[in-house]
Amino acid sequence: MFAPLLSLMLLGLVLGGLLGVAARLFRVEGNPFQTEVEALFPGSQCGQCGFPGCAPAAEAVITGKAPVTLCPPGGRTLAQALASKLGVTVDLSGIQDKAPGYAYVRENLCIGCTRCFKRCPTDAIMGGPQQIHAVFRDACTGCELCYEVCPTECIEMRPVEPTTLTWYWPKPLEAA
Amino acid sequence: MKLFRIKGGIHPQDRKQLTAGKAIEDLPLPALLHIPLQQHIGSPAAPVVHRGELVRKGQLLAHSQGAISAPVHAPTSGRVMGVGNYPAHHASGLSVPTITLKPDGAERWVAGASPPADPFRLEPAEIATRVAAAGIVGMGGATFPSAVKLNLRTRYTLQTLVVNGAECEPYLTCDDRLMQEQAAEIIDGIRIMAYALGVENVVIGIENNKPAAQSAMQAAAQAYPEIRIARLPARYPMGSEKHLVQTLTGRETPARGLTADIGVVVHNVATAFAVHDALRHGRPLLSRVVTVSGGAIRTPNNLRVLIGTPVSDLLEYCGGYTSTPARLISGGPMMGQPLPGTRVPMVKGSNGILALTRKETGGDTAMPCIRCGSCVNACPCGLVPLEMASFIRSGNLEGAVGFGLLDCIACGSCAYVCPSNIRLVQYFNYARGELTARQRAEHRQTETRRLAEQRSLRIEKQKQARREALARRKSAANNRRAPAGVES
Numbered sequence: 001m002f003a004p005l006l007s008l009m010l011l012g013l014v015l016g017g018l019l020g021v022a023a024r025l026f027r028v029e030g031n032p033f034q035t036e037v038e039a040l041f042p043g044s045q046c047g048q049c050g051f052p053g054c055a056p057a058a059e060a061v062i063t064g065k066a067p068v069t070l071c072p073p074g075g076r077t078l079a080q081a082l083a084s085k086l087g088v089t090v091d092l093s094g095i096q097d098k099a100p101g102y103a104y105v106r107e108n109l110c111i112g113c114t115r116c117f118k119r120c121p122t123d124a125i126m127g128g129p130q131q132i133h134a135v136f137r138d139a140c141t142g143c144e145l146c147y148e149v150c151p152t153e154c155i156e157m158r159p160v161e162p163t164t165l166t167w168y169w170p171k172p173l174e175a176a
Numbered sequence: 177m178k179l180f181r182i183k184g185g186i187h188p189q190d191r192k193q194l195t196a197g198k199a200i201e202d203l204p205l206p207a208l209l210h211i212p213l214q215q216h217i218g219s220p221a222a223p224v225v226h227r228g229e230l231v232r233k234g235q236l237l238a239h240s241q242g243a244i245s246a247p248v249h250a251p252t253s254g255r256v257m258g259v260g261n262y263p264a265h266h267a268s269g270l271s272v273p274t275i276t277l278k279p280d281g282a283e284r285w286v287a288g289a290s291p292p293a294d295p296f297r298l299e300p301a302e303i304a305t306r307v308a309a310a311g312i313v314g315m316g317g318a319t320f321p322s323a324v325k326l327n328l329r330t331r332y333t334l335q336t337l338v339v340n341g342a343e344c345e346p347y348l349t350c351d352d353r354l355m356q357e358q359a360a361e362i363i364d365g366i367r368i369m370a371y372a373l374g375v376e377n378v379v380i381g382i383e384n385n386k387p388a389a390q391s392a393m394q395a396a397a398q399a400y401p402e403i404r405i406a407r408l409p410a411r412y413p414m415g416s417e418k419h420l421v422q423t424l425t426g427r428e429t430p431a432r433g434l435t436a437d438i439g440v441v442v443h444n445v446a447t448a449f450a451v452h453d454a455l456r457h458g459r460p461l462l463s464r465v466v467t468v469s470g471g472a473i474r475t476p477n478n479l480r481v482l483i484g485t486p487v488s489d490l491l492e493y494c495g496g497y498t499s500t501p502a503r504l505i506s507g508g509p510m511m512g513q514p515l516p517g518t519r520v521p522m523v524k525g526s527n528g529i530l531a532l533t534r535k536e537t538g539g540d541t542a543m544p545c546i547r548c549g550s551c552v553n554a555c556p557c558g559l560v561p562l563e564m565a566s567f568i569r570s571g572n573l574e575g576a577v578g579f580g581l582l583d584c585i586a587c588g589s590c591a592y593v594c595p596s597n598i599r600l601v602q603y604f605n606y607a608r609g610e611l612t613a614r615q616r617a618e619h620r621q622t623e624t625r626r627l628a629e630q631r632s633l634r635i636e637k638q639k640q641a642r643r644e645a646l647a648r649r650k651s652a653a654n655n656r657r658a659p660a661g662v663e664s
Contacts, residue, residue: 043625045632077617122627141624164214166616167268168609171568172542172599 109154345508365452
C-alpha cells in the first residue's frame with residue numbers, strides 16, 4: 001500500500017521541482033500581452049484618453065477599466081484592432097473618426113510663451129522664449145494639446161487636405 | 177517571329193478609323209500654358225523661375241528632386257505669369273503646383289549645350305543623364321522617368337529592349353501616326369536606348385490593326401538587323417508591358433516584379449521619339465502627340481500639342497462637341513481617367529482626349545453579381561475579379577489581397593465583359609488606395625512613436641542633469657559650511 005503512495009509522492013516532488021526550475025529559468029519580465037496591446041496604440045502619449053500615456057491606457061483597456069473606444073486619435077481602426085485582440089465585441093456606430101488635422105501657428109498673434117512647445121508630445125513645434133513658434137507639419141499628429149494651452153489662441157487646427165498623391169477612388173455605391 | 181499566347185483579354189471594337197487617317201497637325205500656340213510641376217511618378221519638380229521672369233523655349237522651369245523625378249521645361253518662350261495651384265490633369269479635380277506661362281509668340285530657343293555629334297560615342301550613363309535632363313518620362317501613360325529605366329543595366333542583366341507600339345486601347349492612334357510619319361526618328365531613338373541599355377536584341381511590337389505603321393517601321397529598320405518588328409494579334413491588353421513581354425518571349429514577369437527581372441526593358445515608341453529629339457537635337461520634352469476623338473467630337477484628330485495647353489484649346493481646334501459628352505476622358509476608354517473639366521492642362525503622359533457619348537459609355541446601373549465567371553475568363557492576369565470585388569465590398573481588403581489584388585493591372589477587361597455592369601476596377605482602385613492609406617498611417621504611427629520616445633528620453637536626461645546639478649550645489653554648500661563648524 002506504501003508503494004503507490006511513495007511513487008506518487010516522488011512523482012509530485014520531481015515534477016514540482018521541474019516546474020519551480022522552469023519558472024525561474026523561463027521567467028518573463030512584465031506582461032507580454034500588455035506590450036502587444038500597447039504596440040497597437042498611436043504612441044504619441046497625448047493623454048486625450050484621460051490616462052497619462054499609452055502604456056497606462058493599454059493597461060486600463062486590458063483590465064477592463066476603460067472601453068476599447070477610449071483613444072480619439074486611434075479612431076475606429078484602433079477600436080476594431082483592440083476589440084479583436086481582446087476578444088470583445090464593440091459597437092462602432094457611435095464613434096466618429098476625427099478627420100486628420102494639423103496645428104498651425106498664426107504668427108502675428110504668437111507671443112513666444114513656449115507653452116505649446118513644452119507640451120507637444122512629438123516635438124513638432126519649434127520655438128523659444130520671445131520667439132515666434134512654428135509647426136512641422138509632418139511631425140504634427142493633430143492631438144490639439146497645444147491648441148488648448150495657447151494663451152492668445154493663436155493656434156488653429158487645420159484639416160489635412162487630400163492631394164493628387166493621397167487621393168483615391170471612393171468605394172462604388174452598392175447595387176440596389 | 178514566334179509569338180506566345182496570353183491568357184484572357186478581350187476584343188473591343190477599336191474605333192481607330194475615326195482618326196487613323198488623320199495626319200498629325202500642330203496645334204496653334206495657346207494664349208496661356210499651365211505647366212504642372214508633377215507630371216511623372218516620383219517627387220514633384222522644384223521651380224527655379226519666379227513670377228514676371230522672361231523665359232526662352234526649352235529653358236528649365238523646375239528641376240527634378242530626388243532619384244525618381246523629372247524636370248519640366250518651358251514649352252515656348254514667354255513670361256512666367258505665376259507659380260501657384262491650378263486644377264490638375266487628374267480625376268480628383270484637386271489643384272497642384274503649376275507654372276503659368278504666357279507665350280510671346282517669338283519661339284526664341286534657349287542658348288543651351290549643343291547636342292553631341294554622335295550619341296554612340298557617349299558613355300551609356302551620360303545618355304541616361306541627358307534623357308533625365310530632358311525631362312523624358314514614359315509616354316505611354318505610366319509617366320515613369322525614362323532615365324531610371326535606362327539605368328537598369330547596373331542592377332540587372334538585360335538581353336532585350338522591347339519597344340511598345342501595340343497601342344491596344346480603342347480610339348487612340350497617336351502612336352500609330354507617329355510611327356508612320358516619324359519612323360526613322362523613332363528607330364534612331366530606339367538604337368540610342370538600346371546602346372544605353374547595352375542590349376543586343378530589340379523587338380518592336382505593333383498590333384496587326386496598324387499595317388501602315390508596321391510597314392513604315394519595317395522599312396526604317398531595314399538597315400539594322402538587330403531590330404525586329406513583331407506583328408501582334410490585335411487584342412486588349414496587348415500593350416500592358418508584362419503581357420507584351422510574355423507574348424514576345426514566352427516568359428512571365430514575376431508577381432509584383434519588374435520585366436527587368438527576366439532581362440527585358442520596355443519603352444514606348446513616343447518615348448523613343450523624345451529620346452531621339454533630346455540626344456540628336458538637344459531638345460527637351462516640350463510637346464507630345466495626342467488623339468482627340470470620341471463620338472461627341474466634331475472632327476476627331478491627331479494633334480501635336482505643347483505640354484501645358486488647356487484641354488479646351490484642343491477641343492476647340494477639333495470643332496468642339498456635336499452633343500454634350502457623357503464623359504470626358506484622358507487616355508484610352510479602357511484605362512483612361514475622367515477629367516474634372518476642360519480647363520486642365522495637357523501633361524506628358526496624356527495620349528488621348530476622348531469625349532464619349534452616352535451610347536459609347538454603355539450601361540450605367542450596376543446590378544448584383546450573378547457569378548457567371550465572364551470576368552475570370554477575361555482577366556489577363558489569371559485573377560478572380562468577382563471574388564476580389566466581393567471581399568472588398570464586405571470590407572475584407574486582406575482577403576482581396578490574398579486573391580491577387582496587388583497583381584491586378586487595372587486594365588478593365590473584367591468590367592468590360594461584366595453583364596451586370598459592376599464597377600470592378602473602381603473596387604480594385606479603391607481597395608488599393610485604401611491599403612496605401614493604411615500603410616501611410618502605419619508608417620506615421622511608427623514615426624510618431626519614435627518622436628515621442630526621443631522626447632521622453634530627452635526630458636528624462638534633462639531631469640537627471642538637473643538633479644545632479646542640485647546635488648553638486650548641495651554638497652558644495654555643505655563643504656563650505658563644514659569648515660566653519662569646525663572652527664567654532
